[in-house]
Amino acid sequence: MSRRKSAAALCAVTLLLVAAFPAATGAADLSKAPESFRARFIETRTLPGFDQPLVSRGNVTFSRTRGVVWEVTAPYHYVFRLSASGAEEQMPDGSVRHLDAEHAPWLAVVRHIFSGALAGNISELRRYFHVRVTALRAGRRIELTPKSGPMAKAINHIRVTEAGTPRSLRIDEASGGRIVIRFLEAKTAAEMP
Amino acid sequence: MSAPATTLIKPLIWIAALTLLCVCAALRLDPRQPVDTNLLDLLPATQQSPLLDAATERTQGAFLRELLLVVSAADYSQARRGAKAAQTAFAAAGLPLADAARSVQALIGLYRRHRYALLTAADRQQLDRNPAGAFTNDVAGEFANPAGMMGVFGGDPGGYLGRFLMGLPQPYANFTPDGAFMSARRNGKNYFLLRATLPEAALGERGAAHAARAVAAAHAAVMTQCPACRVRATGAALFAAAAQNEARQEVLWLTAASMLFIVLLILLVFRSLRPLILGVLSVGAGVLAGAAAVLIGFGSVHILTLVCGTTLLGIAIDYAFLYFAEHWFGGGAAQYTLHSVLPGLTMGLITGVIAFAFLPLAGFPALTQIAVFSVAGLMMSYATVVLLFPSALRKRPAVRFAKLLQFPQRLLVLACRRTRWRYLVPLILLLLSVPGWFQLHASDAVRELQNFPKPLLNADRDVRTLLGQTSPPGFFLIEGGNLQQALQREETLFNVTAVAVPGAVALGLSRFLPSASRQRANLETWARVYRGPAALKRAFAHIGLPPAYVNTMEAGWKHNAHTPLTPRALLAAEPDLGQFVVRARNRWALIATLLSSPATVPQLQNAAAQVPGVRFVAPLQRLTDTFRQIRRRATWLVAAGYVLISLLLIGRYGRRDTLRMLYPPLLSLAVTLGALGWLRVPVNIFVIVGLILVLGVGRDYTVFLREGARSQATALGVTLAALATLCSFGMLTFSAIPALHAFGLATLIGILASYLSAPLSIAPHTEEAT
Numbered sequence: 001m002s003r004r005k006s007a008a009a010l011c012a013v014t015l016l017l018v019a020a021f022p023a024a025t026g027a028a029d030l031s032k033a034p035e036s037f038r039a040r041f042i043e044t045r046t047l048p049g050f051d052q053p054l055v056s057r058g059n060v061t062f063s064r065t066r067g068v069v070w071e072v073t074a075p076y077h078y079v080f081r082l083s084a085s086g087a088e089e090q091m092p093d094g095s096v097r098h099l100d101a102e103h104a105p106w107l108a109v110v111r112h113i114f115s116g117a118l119a120g121n122i123s124e125l126r127r128y129f130h131v132r133v134t135a136l137r138a139g140r141r142i143e144l145t146p147k148s149g150p151m152a153k154a155i156n157h158i159r160v161t162e163a164g165t166p167r168s169l170r171i172d173e174a175s176g177g178r179i180v181i182r183f184l185e186a187k188t189a190a191e192m193p
Numbered sequence: 194m195s196a197p198a199t200t201l202i203k204p205l206i207w208i209a210a211l212t213l214l215c216v217c218a219a220l221r222l223d224p225r226q227p228v229d230t231n232l233l234d235l236l237p238a239t240q241q242s243p244l245l246d247a248a249t250e251r252t253q254g255a256f257l258r259e260l261l262l263v264v265s266a267a268d269y270s271q272a273r274r275g276a277k278a279a280q281t282a283f284a285a286a287g288l289p290l291a292d293a294a295r296s297v298q299a300l301i302g303l304y305r306r307h308r309y310a311l312l313t314a315a316d317r318q319q320l321d322r323n324p325a326g327a328f329t330n331d332v333a334g335e336f337a338n339p340a341g342m343m344g345v346f347g348g349d350p351g352g353y354l355g356r357f358l359m360g361l362p363q364p365y366a367n368f369t370p371d372g373a374f375m376s377a378r379r380n381g382k383n384y385f386l387l388r389a390t391l392p393e394a395a396l397g398e399r400g401a402a403h404a405a406r407a408v409a410a411a412h413a414a415v416m417t418q419c420p421a422c423r424v425r426a427t428g429a430a431l432f433a434a435a436a437q438n439e440a441r442q443e444v445l446w447l448t449a450a451s452m453l454f455i456v457l458l459i460l461l462v463f464r465s466l467r468p469l470i471l472g473v474l475s476v477g478a479g480v481l482a483g484a485a486a487v488l489i490g491f492g493s494v495h496i497l498t499l500v501c502g503t504t505l506l507g508i509a510i511d512y513a514f515l516y517f518a519e520h521w522f523g524g525g526a527a528q529y530t531l532h533s534v535l536p537g538l539t540m541g542l543i544t545g546v547i548a549f550a551f552l553p554l555a556g557f558p559a560l561t562q563i564a565v566f567s568v569a570g571l572m573m574s575y576a577t578v579v580l581l582f583p584s585a586l587r588k589r590p591a592v593r594f595a596k597l598l599q600f601p602q603r604l605l606v607l608a609c610r611r612t613r614w615r616y617l618v619p620l621i622l623l624l625l626s627v628p629g630w631f632q633l634h635a636s637d638a639v640r641e642l643q644n645f646p647k648p649l650l651n652a653d654r655d656v657r658t659l660l661g662q663t664s665p666p667g668f669f670l671i672e673g674g675n676l677q678q679a680l681q682r683e684e685t686l687f688n689v690t691a692v693a694v695p696g697a698v699a700l701g702l703s704r705f706l707p708s709a710s711r712q713r714a715n716l717e718t719w720a721r722v723y724r725g726p727a728a729l730k731r732a733f734a735h736i737g738l739p740p741a742y743v744n745t746m747e748a749g750w751k752h753n754a755h756t757p758l759t760p761r762a763l764l765a766a767e768p769d770l771g772q773f774v775v776r777a778r779n780r781w782a783l784i785a786t787l788l789s790s791p792a793t794v795p796q797l798q799n800a801a802a803q804v805p806g807v808r809f810v811a812p813l814q815r816l817t818d819t820f821r822q823i824r825r826r827a828t829w830l831v832a833a834g835y836v837l838i839s840l841l842l843i844g845r846y847g848r849r850d851t852l853r854m855l856y857p858p859l860l861s862l863a864v865t866l867g868a869l870g871w872l873r874v875p876v877n878i879f880v881i882v883g884l885i886l887v888l889g890v891g892r893d894y895t896v897f898l899r900e901g902a903r904s905q906a907t908a909l910g911v912t913l914a915a916l917a918t919l920c921s922f923g924m925l926t927f928s929a930i931p932a933l934h935a936f937g938l939a940t941l942i943g944i945l946a947s948y949l950s951a952p953l954s955i956a957p958h959t960e961e962a963t
Contacts, residue, residue, distance in 0.1 A: 045336070052739045054336060070339045075737020078337035089338060092736055093330045 036063035037165050039186035048176040060183070129158075139163025164188065207580040211478055211573065218485035223492040228499065243777035248670050248784050249812055251775055258391040260288070260404050260428035262411055263656050266421050269383045275419035276374050276385035282414035286407035288389040290373060299766045301358070307758040308354040309719045309750065310712035316353050317718055324722040329732040332746075336738070350746050362700050365660045377659070384659060387411075391430055404430035405438075427653040435646050436930075443928055451920040458916055462598060462909075463521055464590070471585055472513040472917075475577040479509045483570030487562050495562055502566030508545055508889045509574030510921075511914040512538050515897055516578050518910030520586050522598070527589040531579065537900035537907070540845065541893045542575045544838045548889055551830040551837075557823050560830075601912035602905040605898070608952030615957060619860055619950065626867020633866060636875035637820035665786040666794050667811030669701075669801055672782045676760055676774070679783045679806070680708035686785065686804045693796045694789050701785030702773040705763065712757035723750045824878050831885055838892065846899065854899060854954045858891030861946035868942045869935075879936040883922070887943030890918060894947055895954035915948040 038061045045054045058072040067083030079090040087099040129144040144158040156172040165186035171179040264279055266272035280290055304311060312320070319327040331351035338352075349355060368375040368386055375386040389407070391400050408426045415424050459469045483502050487494040515537060520530040549571075552564035608615070669686060673679030683703040690699060707715070722729070726747050730740035764771045775782045787797060794811065801809040835855075842851040865887060869876065894911050901907025923944060925937025 049745050050739075050742055052741055054739065056337060072337040076333050076337075078334060080337070080339055089334060091330055091334045092337075093326070095330075097334075 035188070036061070036066075037186055037188045038062070039165065039183040041181050041183050043179065043181045046178045136161065136163075139167065201584070203580040204584050207478075207576055210576065211482060214482050214485040214489070214569075214573075218488035221489050221492055227488070227493055229493045229495045244672060244775055244780055244782040245670060245810065247775040247777045248668065248782060249810065251772060251784060258400075258430070260389040260391055260407070260426070260430060261656055261660070262387040262389070262408065262424065262426040263659060264385045264387070264415055264419075265382050265423045265425075266419060267382055268421070271419045271421055272383040272385055273374075273376075275415040275422035275424070276387060278414040278418035279387055279411035279424070280373065282411040283387065283389055283407055286403070286410050288391070288403075288407050290387055290389055300763075303758065303762060303766045304354060304358065305349070306754075307712075307756065308349060308357075309753055309755060310715050310757045311357045311707065312353055312715045312718065313356050313360050316356060317715060320718050320722060324718075325725065325728045325732040328722050328729065329736055329738070332733075332742075333736050333738060350742075350749075360704075362698055362704055368660065379659070386660070391428075401430050401434035404428060405434035425652040425656050427649070427656045431649060432645055432653075435649055439646075439929065443930065443933075447924045447928065451924045454920045455917050458913065458920075462913065463517060467586065468513070468517045471577075471582060472510060472517075474581070475513045475574045476509050478577045479570035479574035482573030483566035486569030487566050490565055491558075491562060494566070495559060498559065498562040498566050502563050502570060508541075508886065508893060509571055510917050511541065511890065511893045511897070511911075512574055512578045513582075514914040514917065515901075515907065515910040516582050516586075518906040518913060519901075519904075520582075521590060521906075522909060523906040524904065527587065528583075530586070531583050534901075534910075535579070537897040538575060538578060540842075540896045540900065542571055543841065544892050544896065545571045545889055547838050547841065548831060548834040548885070548892075551834040552827065554830055557819070557826070560823060560827060598909055599905065601908035605908045605952050605955075608949075609955050609957055611957040615953065619953065622864050622867075622946075623860065626864050626870075629867030629870030630863075632870035632873065634873075634875055635821070635824065636877050637817045637824060665700075665788055666791040667786075667797065667809055667814065669785045669787075669797070670782055670808050670810055671701075671785060671804075672780060672806040674781070676781045676783075677709050679781050680706065681710060682804055682806050683783050683785055684708055684711060686800060686807050689800045689803050690787050690797070693800045694787060694793050697787045697789040697793070699785065699787050702760075702770060702783050703785075705767075705770055706758060706760060709757045716755050716757070719750060723747055820878050824876070824881050827878075827881050827885070831888065835888065850899070850956070853956065854892075854895045857895055857950035857953045858888050858947060860950050860953070861887060861891045861943055864946045865939055865943040869939060872938065874935050874938055877932065877935060879932045880939045883936045883939035884943065886922070886940060887947055890915075890944055891947030891951065894951035898951055898955055911948070911951060915944055918944050 038059065040059055041057065043056045043058075045056070047054065056072050057074045058070070058078075060071070061069045067081065070080040070082075072078040076092040077090075078092055081088050089097050089099070091097060129146055132143045132145075134141045134143070139162050142160045142162065144160075146152040146155050152174070154174055156174055158172075159170045161167045161169075165188060166183045167186070168183065169179075169181040173179070262279055262283075264272055264275040266275060283290060316331075319331075328351055331353070335350065335352040365375055365386060368377045368384075371385070375388075377384045377386075391404055408431060411426070412424045415422050456466075456469060459472075460466070480503050484494050484499065487498055487502075515534050516530060519525075519534050520527065523530060523533055525533055546568050549564045549567045553561040669683075671679050671683045671686060673682055680703045683701050684707070687699045687701065687703065690697065723746075726743055729743045729747075733743055734740045760774075764774075773784050775784060787793070789797070794809075794814075798809045801807045839851055839855050842854055846854065862884060865884065866876075869880065874880070894915070897907055897911050901910075919941060923937060923941035925933045926941050928934045928937055
């Protein structure tokens with residue numbers, strides 16, 4: 001029933017994973033992937049049918065043990081937390097919504113891939129995407145093209161650039177929309193004070 | 194009329210009567226269903242309603258025709274390859290898979306067109322409370338959510354349709370669509386689910402065999418493609434196939450063993466196969482006449498009638514053996530055989546008919562059919578002996594009355610001696626039986642009547658656990674003057690059950706299609722949201738969203754047709770949902786279930802009682818209750834029949850002799866019940882049929898002995914009849930099917946007790962008299 005939602009959620013997790021394990025997508029060398037990192041982000045979202053793009057800013061924190069926290073700080077405050085044990089979102093009005101796995105089976109898939117990735121297994125990603133890695137002068141570019149199926153109905157193409165930590169991410173949606181995220185001041189655990 | 198003409202006329206009458214019955218039956222026969230295998234047809238007609246019938250059939254059919262197969266492996270690609278192999282094998286076996294993704298797109302497209310009419314209860318409450326504020330908050334959240342960043346449900350600002358869709362019941366918890374399959378990951382393994390729907394009624398032999406073949410082919414195909422894969426399958430059809438297979442194998446060896454024994458017995462005693470042929474003819478004609486009479490009366494014969502009726506006609510073999518014994522070894526001339534046995538035969542028939550004639554009073558179609566079958570069968574078997582046997586057996590064969598054959602009469606003489614053991618042995622047996630009576634317990638559960646192979650039961654448990662399927666204890670039948678009224682009632686019912694049984698998943702059409710009134714309320718909620726675009730813009734600006742977004746969203750609202758989703762449109766997009774709807778005689782009803790444990794039945798019944806037009810139906814429970822009622826009423830009616838028979842016997846033999854004749858069958862019954870109690874064999878409907886048989890046979894023995902005046906031929910006839918019955922029905926004790934085992938054991942003990950106690954019906958005599 002919620003195939004497209006599932007696809008979307010997978011994409012979201014994919015982005016976070018690619019951001020977290022850029023080296024792994026190409027070489028499966030997880031020893032090089034950071035244990036955790038933190039970055040600021042600026043997201044520019046172009047929506048089909050809306051003249052004005054929506055720009056938001058925030059922080060993303062990733063930890064192999066604690067999961068992902070996606071926090072939007074402007075223009076309003078919003079937090080999305082995803083860990084191996086579940087997901088919840090804090091809405092702009094402060095209310096909290098728990099995503100119930102019983103009513104959203106896609107969440108089980110997302111959590112599974114996510115926890116698998118945390119354990120060092122991201123082969124699941126290749127279930128859904130063709131992965132191409134191009135070496136850049138500094139870092140590399142990773143391109144994900146969805147394999148046929150529900151994923152391909154939601155996304156045309158994903159492009160991530162990284163240099164140890166994620167630098168930018170661009171998603172071209174099948175609906176014509178586009179999301180561009182720039183990561184700033186990305187720091188791995190070792191670099192954090 | 195000359196003697197040869199008479200000998201010819203009687204068989205002709207017999208043939209004419211049987212032919213007439215068969216022709217009439219053929220004319221009345223329902224060609225679509227000559228043998229009715231539906232157990233629910235046993236329910237009394239007065240308790241039925243057309244809608245309930247349709248609903249019961251629908252739920253039963255959906256369950257019976259579903260076939261589930263799970264392919265699992267640690268490696269995803271391997272498991273998928275295995276699933277594909279199974280899919281191909283299923284398709285080759287004529288079982289196309291229900292494509293998990295087939296209708297999802299069409300359904301989502303339809304929901305999108307009517308998205309303003311579809312809201313979750315929580316969203317509707319929030320929007321009603323604060324239209325602009327709640328909407329702004331939801332839109333902002335949806336834009337910021339990384340899972341919502343794809344704009345999956347483009348044109349669904351705020352993610353309301355997404356939440357409605359996520360709130361829909363999931364057919365298989367934790368399984369998500371994966372191409373043509375549903376797949377899941379659990380404990381490091383990949384599981385692929387294949388769901389097929391059998392084209393024919395799965396309980397029929399064809400359907401069951403078809404399912405078993407398809408599963409075997411799929412299993413072989415998976416093992417070829419993916420040796421590391423594991424395959425587990427379940428479905429009512431597989432259970433039916435296992436039951437049929439077991440029954441077939443058992444019937445084969447039990448029949449072969451009993452037939453061999455009976456043939457040897459007849460050859461040993463009569464040195465001829467003629468008694469065997471005539472005996473089979475007598476019982477066969479009885480079964481044919483019984484089935485014909487039921488067909489004439491009812492149009493089709495129920496499988497339970499065939500099984501129980503044919504069993505009860507085991508009494509008829511007594512008539513044949515009595516005749517053979519008298520003919521071969523009787524004292525009189527061959528042409529007087531019939532004359533000698535006729536009083537015993539006739540009394541046996543009359544008492545047998547009276548015993549069964551009471552059963553229709555129970556008001557159960559099954560018992561009425563069994564009574565008609567048995568009465569017609571007994572009469573035809575009697576007619577076969579009386580009309581056919583004298584013509585077929587004209588000369589007395591010269592067979593030596595071997596010493597062994599004198600044993601029955603010696604036993605009879607021994608048992609008739611006036612000694613204290615004649616009273617002490619029965620008394621001791623009776624006293625031993627008393628504790629057994631108190632250990633007796635009844636069981637009418639349909640499931641306990643059958644025995645299934647352990648691997649099949651384990652596979653079923655594994656698959657159902659994996660799918661998170663709880664088999665609901667029953668279903669709600671929600672009636673209404675029209676479908677909308679039924680939908681409204683279902684919504685009210687689900688509100689009640691949400692409080693009565695918290696956490697239980699409710700399954701019903703209203704979950705997929707809110708009632709028109711609820712959809713209109715949702716549309717009004719949206720009308721309030723967009724009534725003040727200025728307020729919305731202010732709220733957007735306040736939170737930091739571009740106010741211009743409101744214009745696009747408002748345009749989306751204005752362009753929408755604002756019409757509720759209709760049942761017709763939904764069922765066209767997803768015909769499977771039609772399973773929730775039943776219609777009979779211009780009345781509508783919905784079928785709904787609550788996935789909860791059987792312990793919640795009282796709450797479910799209570800919830801149904803609170804909503805008009807709703808009732809809770811538990812088909813298995815209904816069937817169990819019916820079996821219990823049949824068992825109880827049959828017991829009382831047989832007792833009533835016995836009282837009437839005793840009056841008849843008093844008329845013929847006098848009070849003192851009648852009491853003496855009635856006491857051995859009752860003693861056998863008491864001993865049988867005691868033994869069943871000691872052996873912890875539950876009393877079910879089949880045991881009751883066995884006990885009726887025991888009573889009937891015991892009564893026949895006493896009547897024959899009484900009429901036969903202690904002749905050696907009568908004693909031999911009774912002995913042979915008892916041995917034949919023991920061989921045929923007593924053998925069922927070795928059956929692995931609990932129902933047959935219980936029946937066999939009851940018959941084995943009962944017939945043995947009846948035979949051994951039959952001499953007690955004759956007045957004791959002194960040594961001198963012997």
